[in-house]
Amino acid sequence: MSENQAPSSWEPKIVAIVCNWCTYAGADLAGISRIQYPPNVRIIRVPCTGRINPFYVVKALQAGADGVLVSGCHPGECHYLTGNLSARRKFATLKRFLSYIGVEGDRTMFTWVSASEGERFSQVIKGVTEAVRALGPARNLVKQL
Amino acid sequence: MDHELHTSEEIKTVENVEKKLREEAKLLLAEKKVDVLVGYEAGTLPMTATPCFITAPEEADRLVWNAFCVQNLAKFVQDLISLHRQSQQRVKPEARTRKVVGVVARGCTTRSLVIQLQERQFNRDDIFVVGVPCGGYVDKCKVAARVAGQEIREASLVGDQLSVKTAGEAKTLPLGEILADNCLTCRFNNPVISDLMIGSPAPAMAPESEYAGVEAHEKLSLAERWSYFEKEMAKCIRCNACRQVCPSCYCPVCFAEQSQPQWVGISEDETDTQVFQIMRLYHMVGRCVDCGSCVAVCPMGVDLRTFLKKLDKDVFELFGNRAGSSLEDLPPLSQFKEDDREDFIYDPQKAK
Ligand code: SF4
Ligand code: SF4
Ligand code: SF4
Numbered sequence: 225m226s227e228n229q230a231p232s233s234w235e236p237k238i239v240a241i242v243c244n245w246c247t248y249a250g251a252d253l254a255g256i257s258r259i260q261y262p263p264n265v266r267i268i269r270v271p272c273t274g275r276i277n278p279f280y281v282v283k284a285l286q287a288g289a290d291g292v293l294v295s296g297c298h299p300g301e302c303h304y305l306t307g308n309l310s311a312r313r314k315f316a317t318l319k320r321f322l323s324y325i326g327v328e329g330d331r332t333m334f335t336w337v338s339a340s341e342g343e344r345f346s347q348v349i350k351g352v353t354e355a356v357r358a359l360g361p362a363r364n365l366v367k368q369l
Numbered sequence: 370m371d372h373e374l375h376t377s378e379e380i381k382t383v384e385n386v387e388k389k390l391r392e393e394a395k396l397l398l399a400e401k402k403v404d405v406l407v408g409y410e411a412g413t414l415p416m417t418a419t420p421c422f423i424t425a426p427e428e429a430d431r432l433v434w435n436a437f438c439v440q441n442l443a444k445f446v447q448d449l450i451s452l453h454r455q456s457q458q459r460v461k462p463e464a465r466t467r468k469v470v471g472v473v474a475r476g477c478t479t480r481s482l483v484i485q486l487q488e489r490q491f492n493r494d495d496i497f498v499v500g501v502p503c504g505g506y507v508d509k510c511k512v513a514a515r516v517a518g519q520e521i522r523e524a525s526l527v528g529d530q531l532s533v534k535t536a537g538e539a540k541t542l543p544l545g546e547i548l549a550d551n552c553l554t555c556r557f558n559n560p561v562i563s564d565l566m567i568g569s570p571a572p573a574m575a576p577e578s579e580y581a582g583v584e585a586h587e588k589l590s591l592a593e594r595w596s597y598f599e600k601e602m603a604k605c606i607r608c609n610a611c612r613q614v615c616p617s618c619y620c621p622v623c624f625a626e627q628s629q630p631q632w633v634g635i636s637e638d639e640t641d642t643q644v645f646q647i648m649r650l651y652h653m654v655g656r657c658v659d660c661g662s663c664v665a666v667c668p669m670g671v672d673l674r675t676f677l678k679k680l681d682k683d684v685f686e687l688f689g690n691r692a693g694s695s696l697e698d699l700p701p702l703s704q705f706k707e708d709d710r711e712d713f714i715y716d717p718q719k720a721k
């Protein structure tokens with residue numbers, strides 16, 4: 225569909241909801257170590273992935289995010305012990321459900337990045353940005369103001 | 370009289386179950402084992418039964434149990450108990466009373482009760498479950514389709530046949546052709562918990578094909594799936610009836626009405642309705658028992674089941690949980706295992 229073709233100036237907007245203790249610190253480390261990553265990501269810091277209401281992801285998509293990334297501590301490393309394990313169940317079902325109704329699977333991504341993985345953080349952001357770029361601008365579920 | 374005496378008897382037909390139900394209801398109320406019994410009574414229109422609240426033995430003859438009993442009564446159990454508890458907060462501790470709510474419950478109703486128990490809405494001894502075997506309920510839309518949408522003037526059930534009369538014609542329809550979709554593939558048509566079981570267990574339905582619709586939908590392309598979702602949700606007028614009727618929807622403040630934060634917009638933009646639907650549907654992860662009440666009550670005929678069943682299927686595939694099927698289990702999103710499936714987690718190494 226030609227109307228879905230992104231204008232060449234289009235850049236994907238990605239909302240990253242990350243936990244304070246691991247991924248946010250990982251992003252910090254990437255910054256301190258001067259590791260480059262695409263500027264397409266807007267980071268929202270939360271205490272723990274267990275704190276993330278799956279509604280946040282849906283709201284971000286409605287508000288016009290082209291992609292949403294959720295990232296926290298690796299299993300076993302959660303600051304609150306098991307927040308990420310509860311979150312994993314929520315996101316496993318949410319991702320499948322959104323794709324079932326017709327939101328491309330790559331628009332909602334979930335991963336783990338620890339505080340020492342500045343390099344991984346940059347790779348994740350690169351990978352997600354490229355995956356979302358390949359999909360083009362989000363249309364489904366985006367509220368037109 | 371002891372209830373055990375009755376339970377061993379073979380009660381085969383639906384009419385007998387109804388008769389037995391009334392007898393048992395009288396006893397339960399006379400012996401003050403329950404303060405109120407939530408059941409069904411005949412509706413004012415043909416082919417309908419409405420929920421009723423029986424508080425005295427002499428009212429028990431109003432009770433009916435047949436294939437017109439649609440609504441999941443667990444909704445009222447939670448309502449009655451929580452209202453009673455609230456009312457007791459204004460009473461001095463020593464003057465507080467307890468209320469036992471009895472309920473006529475088929476399979477899906479008992480599953481909803483299990484969910485409410487798992488979610489600590491009340492204690493097991495706050496309720497008295499009068500279990501009834503269930504052979505499914507009639508889907509009025511299916512009947513309407515068979516009589517070209519004409520008004521049904523009279524309807525009667527004999528065995529597994531439904532006879533209907535409209536102004537112009539009389540028809541006899543086999544129940545198997547007009548039962549609701551969720552009943553046809555029901556896995557738990559007999560109660561999963563009960564304090565007293567009336568009649569013997571009903572024969573199994575066809576649970577093997579419960580996900581056939583979802584599997585077919587999964588095979589559609591992404592664009593087709595989105596346009597189906599868009600088309601269905603465009604019908605929704607946001608009347609909230611699906612939420613009102615759902616036994617798993619009892620939040621004191623529903624996200625749909627919450628204003629800080631405001632989860633769903635109230636504009637005419639179609640995404641507001643879509644987001645409302647996604648959120649309500651998603652709240653049913655591991656909590657929907659496929660009772661079909663929301664589908665039956667929807668004035669616009671929105672196909673909610675195709676989406677609810679998907680959540681149910683995923684929860685079973687991922688976590689092996691069937692909503693409300695066991696009192697020992699916890700709801701799937703209230704627990705986790707260390708080795709829960711992780712294949713959806715993004716790995717930048719593998720993605721390359
Ligand atoms: S969502 Fe619908 S089918 Fe599921 S439990 Fe609630 S009313 Fe029943
Ligand atoms: S839709 Fe969600 S928030 Fe609203 S009553 Fe149901 S479960 Fe509660
Ligand atoms: S009952 Fe039907 S029309 Fe009403 S809010 Fe639910 S889906 Fe929408």
Ligand code: FES
Pocket residue numbers: 243244245246247271272273274296297301302303304305306307308
């Ligand atoms: S603190 Fe990082 S996921 Fe829980």
